[in-house]
Amino acid sequence: MQQIEELKQEINAYEADGADGAEAFRIKYLGTKGIVKNIMGEMKNVPNDQKKAFGLLVNEFKQVAETKYETLKAAAGSDETSASNIDLSLPGTPVTVGSRHPLSLVRNQIVTIFKRLGFAVAEGPEIEDDWHNFGAMNLPEDHPARDMQDTFYINQNPAWLLRTHTSSVQARIMEKQKPPIRVICPGRVYRNETISARAHCFFHQVEGLYVDEHVSFADLKQTLYFFVQEMFGKDVKVRFRPSYFPFTEPSAEMDISCLICGGDGCAVCKHTGWVEILGSGMVHPKVLENFGIDSNKYTGFAFGMGVERITQLKYQVNDLRLYSQNDVRFLKQFTGAV
Ligand SMILES: [Zn+2]
Numbered sequence: 192m193q194q195i196e197e198l199k200q201e202i203n204a205y206e207a208d209g210a211d212g213a214e215a216f217r218i219k220y221l222g223t224k225g226i227v228k229n230i231m232g233e234m235k236n237v238p239n240d241q242k243k244a245f246g247l248l249v250n251e252f253k254q255v256a257e258t259k260y261e262t263l264k265a266a267a268g269s270d271e272t273s274a275s276n277i278d279l280s281l282p283g284t285p286v287t288v289g290s291r292h293p294l295s296l297v298r299n300q301i302v303t304i305f306k307r308l309g310f311a312v313a314e315g316p317e318i319e320d321d322w323h324n325f326g327a328m329n330l331p332e333d334h335p336a337r338d339m340q341d342t343f344y345i346n347q348n349p350a351w352l353l354r355t356h357t358s359s360v361q362a363r364i365m366e367k368q369k370p371p372i373r374v375i376c377p378g379r380v381y382r383n384e385t386i387s388a389r390a391h392c393f394f395h396q397v398e399g400l401y402v403d404e405h406v407s408f409a410d411l412k413q414t415l416y417f418f419v420q421e422m423f424g425k426d427v428k429v430r431f432r433p434s435y436f437p438f439t440e441p442s443a444e445m446d447i448s449c450l451i452c453g454g455d456g457c458a459v460c461k462h463t464g465w466v467e468i469l470g471s472g473m474v475h476p477k478v479l480e481n482f483g484i485d486s487n488k489y490t491g492f493a494f495g496m497g498v499e500r501i502t503q504l505k506y507q508v509n510d511l512r513l514y515s516q517n518d519v520r521f522l523k524q525f526t527g528a529v
Contacts, residue, residue, distance in 0.1 A: 192245070192248060194230075195230065195248055195249070195252050198226060198230075198252065199252060199255055202220065202255055202256055202259050203255075203259070205259060205263075207263050207267075209267045210264075210267040210268075212263065212267065213260065213263035213264045213266075213267045216259070216260055216263055217260050220256040220259075220260070221256055221257065221260060226256075227249075227252065227253050227256055230249055230252065231249055231253075233245075234246070234249070288526070290522065290523060290525050290526040290527075291525065292514075292522065292525070293502050293506055293508070293514070293522075293525045294395055294498050294499065294502055294514055296502075296525060297498055297501050297502040297505060298377050298395060298397065298498050300422065301375075301377070301397045301418075301422070301496070301498070301501065302375060302377060302397070304417075304418055304421045304422060305375045305397075305399060305418070308414060308417065309373055310373050310374060310375045310399060310401075311373065311374050311375075312374070312375055312376075312377065313360050313361075313363075313364050313374040313375070313376050314360060314376065314377070314378060315354075315357070315359055315360035315363050315376070315378070316354075316359075317353060317354055317378070317379060317380075317381070318345065318351055318352070318353060318354075319351070319352060319353070319354040319359045320350055320351055320352075321350055321352065322362075323354075323359040323362045323363060324342075324352060324354050324355060324356070324358070324359045324362075325337060325340075327362040327478065327481045327482070328356075328358050328359075328362065328437065328438040328478060329437040329438045329475050329477050329478050329481075330437050330438070334437060336436075336437050340355040340356070340382060341382065341383040341384075342354075342355045342381050342382060342383055343381055343383060343392075353380075353381035354378075354380055354381065355380055355381060355382055356380050356396060356398065356495060357376040357377070357378045357380060357396045357397070357398045357495070358376075358398055358438065358493075358495070360374075360376035360378065360398070361374070361376060361398060361400045361493065362481075362482070364376075364400065365400075365402070365478075365479075365481075365482035365484065366482055369484070370402045370403050370404070370484060370489045370491075371401075371402065371403035372400060372401065372402040372403070372491070373400070373401045373402075373403075374399070374400055375397055375398065375399045375400075376396075376397065376398045376399070376400070377395070377396070377397045377498070378395065378396065379393055379394070379395050380393065380394060380395070380396050381393045382394075386512065387511075387512075388509065388510040388511060388512060389511060390511065391499075391511050391512065391514075391515070393515075394497055394498070394499050394511070395497065395498035395499060396495055396496065396497055396498065397495070397496055397498060398493065398494065398495040398496075399414075399493060399494045399495070400474070400491060400492075400493045401414070401491055401492055401493075402474060402479070402484065402489055402490070402491030403489065403490075403491070404488060404489060404490075405490070406489075406490045406491050406492060407490070408441070408473060408492070410492060411471055411472075411473070411492035411494070412431070414492075414494075415429070415445055415469070415471060415494060416429055419445075419447050419468070422501070422505075423447060423450060423504075423505075426448075426453075427447050427448055427450070428447065428448040428454070429445055429446065429447055429448075430445070430446050430465060431443040431444070431445055431446075431471075432444045432445075432446065434470060434472075436470060436472055437475070438472075438474065438475050438478050438493065439471070439472025439473055439474060439475055439492075439493055440472060440473060440475045440476075441472055441473060442470065442471070442472035443470075443471055443472055444467055444469070444470050444471075445467070445468060445469050445470075445471055445494075446465040446466060446467050446468065447465070447466060447468055448464060448465060449463075449464050449465060449466055450466075450504060451507075452464065466504060468496060468500060468501060468504070469494055469495060469496035469497075470494065470495055470496075471492065471493065471494035471495070472492065472493060472494075473490060473491065473492050473493075474490070474491040474492065474493050479491065499511055499514060502514075506525075
């Protein structure tokens with residue numbers, strides 16, 4: 192106890208220069224092999240009836256040492272600031288502000304436009320079973336159209352695959368919900384394609400489905416016409432070309448007048464004045480019947496577009512690979528886009 196008293200005085204008298212001095216103090220008194228620890232270790236040699244008094248004394252001693260250390264440290268800190276030649280008027284390190292990915296920007300725009308027409312957003316799993324991706328969509332196993340949608344299969348269970356379109360989400364909606372159904376399905380889809388400027392093994396779609404009584408092809412045309420005007424401006428023209436999809440009948444592909452040349456012909460539209468942007472059609476009665484929806488009472492239309500395609504047209508991006516390379520020089524060009 193006498194020794195502790197002496198050490199206390201020693202601490203009070205301790206003087207240190209700067210941060211190094213404070214650190215030396217810490218190591219000497221408060222370190223893992225320091226004096227405070229050492230004295231605490233003496234507790235086992237103290238007779239039982241004096242343990243309490245000794246404990247109190249040691250705790251107080253520890254506090255004295257800690258307070259002294261804080262004082263030394265604070266003094267060292269203020270010393271350092273005044274002694275250093277840091278130029279406090281220098282601008283700070285800038286915080287880099289990121290921007291939305293161009294595909295997210297365009298997907299959000301598409302979703303916003305259809306929401307205004309009363310479409311709800313539906314999402315579903317990217318790993319699907321054969322039925323929801325192909326079978327229910329009128330693509331039985333031997334259907335040649337499957338060749339155009341080759342995908343990736345899961346080894347553990349070959350009945351599982353990565354969805355090739357978000358039509359699988361439409362299937363899940365029709366499974367659970369009775370008409371009227373009015374949904375859009377944005378999401379990532381997969382194809383077994385060799386990666387190039389024009390093709391990738393994954394891309395993004397927004398598909399739409401509207402099923403109710405008396406839904407006609409006129410509704411389909413007007414809905415999509417409204418969409419392109421909102422997306423690309425009032426001057427854009429549209430045309431429908433007959434096409435084939437197993438899940439719609441009749442089917443049509445929709446072109447818009449070329450945004451670059453205004454229809455006169457250029458490299459982007461391959462000198463036709465038109466660019467293709469989406470596929471559409473009236474839902475095949477067989478697809479409706481697959482989900483127990485009476486095709487004599489209900490009709491519907493569906494459409495699907497690639498988000499990459501729309502983004503390409505809107506921002507003149509001519510290589511699909513740029514979207515997934517994470518090149519900041521590419522991405523930061525979209526900082527100002529909303
Ligand atoms: Zn053109």
